[in-house]
Amino acid sequence: MNTKRSENPAARRALVLAAVCLAALCMPLSFTGPAIAISAIAAELHGSPLALAWISNAFMLSFGGCLMVAGTLADRYGRKRVFIMGMSLFGAASLALAAAPSIALLDALRAVQGLACAMALSSGLAALAQEFDGASRARAFSLIGTAFGAGLAFGPFLAGSVIDHGGWRSLFIITAAAGLIALLIAARTMHESRDPQAGKVDWPGALSFTSALSLFTYALLQAPHSGWSSPASLGLLGGAALLLMTFVAIERRSARPMLDLSLFRLPAFAGVQLLAAAPAFSFVVLLVLLPARLIGIEGYTSFEAGGMMVALSAPMLVLPMLASLAAQRIGAAHICCGGLLLTAAGLLWLSQCAPGMPAATLLLPLLLIGCGISLPWGLMDGLAVSVVPTERAGMAAGIFNTTRVAGEGIALAIVSALLAALTFTALRAVPGIDAQQVALAAPFLAIGELQHAGELLPQLDMTALAQAYGTAFRHLLYVLAAITVASSLLLLAFLRHPASAHGTASSLPVCDTVS
Structure with missing residues (x-):
């Protein structure tokens, strides 16, 4: 306790920012890097086009589908706790990916990696909002954006260099090491915070939303193989539509919904969602x-x-x-x-x-x-x-x-x-x-x-x-x-x-x- 009181607050906040920036850098690397590695992975593990497509899609689907519930968990149980859990899971999944013996296991681990990134991003940004305010908060979040941009800009180049010299498995070892550094810094410097007004996790909404996304994505990926009018494609698309309607019904009845559908009545808000997807x-x-x-x-x-x-x-x-x-x-x-x-x-x-x-x-x-x-x-x-x-x-x-x-x-x-x-x-x-x-x-x-x-x-x-x-x-x-x-x-x-x-x-x- 005395150590925390005697530490330099500015230095501690700078280290917290460094940890979250490093985590933010890992996320675009985890998306762009495996895209460069797909040919090398296919040469070693083989797999159908559908299985190879899931290398990227499993990560993005899990990442996007879990962001909102991860944010709720961070507010309710603690931003530092969820960040540490997220980066620990990210490191473990990355190391397991480096040793994956089959394409099926690799795809499953990519979904785990996406979940870990959702936990780390949601909790890390929330933690920074508690550490900084005013102009310093704006500068902190701009650095997060810069870290993301650096990952997008140089991730493919770094991945290509690593794959050419050490093989595709070494790519996951490097991302695991970066995640471990972020984890160690955050464990020593990040203070715990939570929202005392945070509600319960909307598990029915989260599960129906993520399941709808999963079925819809799977339907799109397998349709070129089985045909768009095949029973498999129609069944998956129908299941996705049913789950989406279930999600909307759950959110409309919830006192504290995960997704406030009334916001979509604002034309500008609907336009911003279009801007997000474009x-x-x-x-x-x-x-x-x-x-x-x-x-x-x-x-x-x-x-x-x-x-x-x-x-x-x-x-x-x-x-x-x-x-x-x-x-x-x-x-x-x-x-x-x-x-x-x-x-x-x-x-x-x-x-x-x-x-x-x-x-x-x-x-x-x-x-x-x-x-x-x-x-x-x-x-x-x-x-x-x-x-x-x-x-x-x-x-x-x-x-x-x-x-x-x-x-x-x-x-x-x-x-x-x-x-x-x-x-x-x-x-x-x-x-x-x-x-x-x-x-x-x-x-x-x-x-x-x-x-x-x-x-x-x-x-x-x-x-x-x-x-x-x-x-x-x-x-x-x-x-x-x-x-x-x-x-x-x-x-x-x-x-x-x-x-x-x-x-x-x-x-x-x-x-x-x-x-």
């Missing part, structure tokens, strides 16, 4: 799809592919901060809309870069996509709480983060299924190929397993297969660009009215043309 289709899915293309189709090494991905993510280190400064003079809605339109232009530019073209031709469109998406990225979190009454800011932030992360998982499942369908169509256009052969080969080709697809379609050479993949990828980018343009226009319509129109006090100008 980057998933224009940016996040590329963090998984591009490494598969670069490594599996174009023959890049993991290190080279990671280096290429820096062009996509590096703008995250600078432009979000500049967007925040610009929002003091320009309406946030217009900055976000303009950024999404730039992103759509980058997607269309990238669609013209066929497999086999020089690497330099990819850099500028990737950089344009990264610059475009960085503009709304820097404003999203502020908008999430500025469009609701002040007393609902905490719940609004929780809903926003859930929408963002869960939306990324759903977007990845949708886009993966769409790419598989487009690949099937491109292969069917080649004369003299049996439809059953195409049905078996298309899912492998869609995830970048060119060699395996070639074994299933021996009548086609690798060049023809790469061309078919390029056609499918080009059409996919057309769809993603259209979704991004539509999102930007809808966003502008929803955010036409500032938060003050709903009786709230906002420090962030939503739209500068509304008086």
